[in-house]
Amino acid sequence: MPERLLLLLTTRPQTGDALGARLGVNRVTVSTLARRLQEDGVPVQVSRAGYALPADAPAPAQVTPTGLMGAAHRYHGTVTSTQDALRAWADDAQDPAPHGAVLTAERQTAGRGRRGRAWDTTHGTLVFSVLLRHGPGGGPLSLPHLALLPLAAGVALARAAGVGGLKWPNDLLAPDRRKLAGVLLEADLRGEEARRAVLGIGVNVSAAPEGAAHLREFRPDLTRAQLLTAVLRELHNWLDAPPHEVLRAWREASVTLGQPVRVQTPQGPVDGTALDLDPSGSLIVQTPAGPLTVGAGDVQLIGTLT
Secondary structure, three states, rough: OHHHHHHOOOOOOOOOOHHHHHHHHHHHHHHHHHHHHHHHHHHOOOOOOOEEEOOOOOOOOOOOEEEEEEEEEEEEOOOOOOOHHHHHHHHHOOOOOOOOOOOEEEEOOOEEEEEOOOOOOOOEEEEEEEEEEEOOOHOOOOOOHHHHHHHHHHHHHHHHHOOEHHHHHHHHEOOOEEEEEEEEEEEEEOOOEEEEEEEEEEEEEOOOOOOOOHHHHHHOOOOHHHHHHHHHHHHHHHHOOEEEHHHHHHHEHHHHHOOOEEEEEEEEEEEEEEEEEOOOEEEEEEOOOEEEOOOOEEEEEEOOOO
16 A cells, blocks of 8 residues: 555655545554655655645656656665566566566665676665666577677666766766766576566765766766666667667776776786677787787776775
8 A cells, every 4th residue: 555655656745635536544544654665765754735745755756767768667665676576576476577677766775787786776866776688679689789788778878967977887986986877687587588678877976985986976967867867768778779780888987998007807807997798798908928808807096085
């Protein structure tokens, strides 16, 4: 029942009587349901005028989808992670999440980044996941396409944010190189294809952990709902874009290429200068021993804060 109330809430206050009439309950029950939503982490605002969501809340009524991106959208208070919650929705036998479905949450108790790292979540953060069931043109999610998806998502994120640059393979950095956002791709592989992929994005919008940056430092009026609408529009454009266009756009937004780097790889650290991306999206590093192609790793820009 609290979820039914959440679906009715907008930024415009509505009285308990009006909401109760739509739900078939009395205003006391509406008050109880609103309190349960608050306890779950949903920022329900209660005033003499009624019940409402803040303008910042990335709820479906406040976010405009583009095509299939966000056409199906669920908004939660607290989840273990948006990745896990969206995967559970995708597996729902009665109402499975379709391609392009989005799940947002106010708080994650077990949010994660790349390589199993925890992702700190506060009410100043936009965290969401997008379900991908197929590749361009409805084709399969091939391994080459999957390899480029984090780069394509990074391009979409950078263009939607309108500030900062991309650090290979999946971070958006502020102009002073503090971290603004990150991308996580998890795929259920089946041979040379993926049954589905879940793309997770976390953005510091109005608050950030120590040492990181948030977007309102650069765009003071930006809301999470506005940002999510912009990201979905850009994802619609870039997730199915031709590989050469994704690579070109990523290079243009890069703060990695041409810089001295240290790349932590499973085989150990690699020091050198980031030269370019190869056609698969791997990073080419010029080392003292010659060019080395790195398919996976964490990049530190030498002489910066990251």
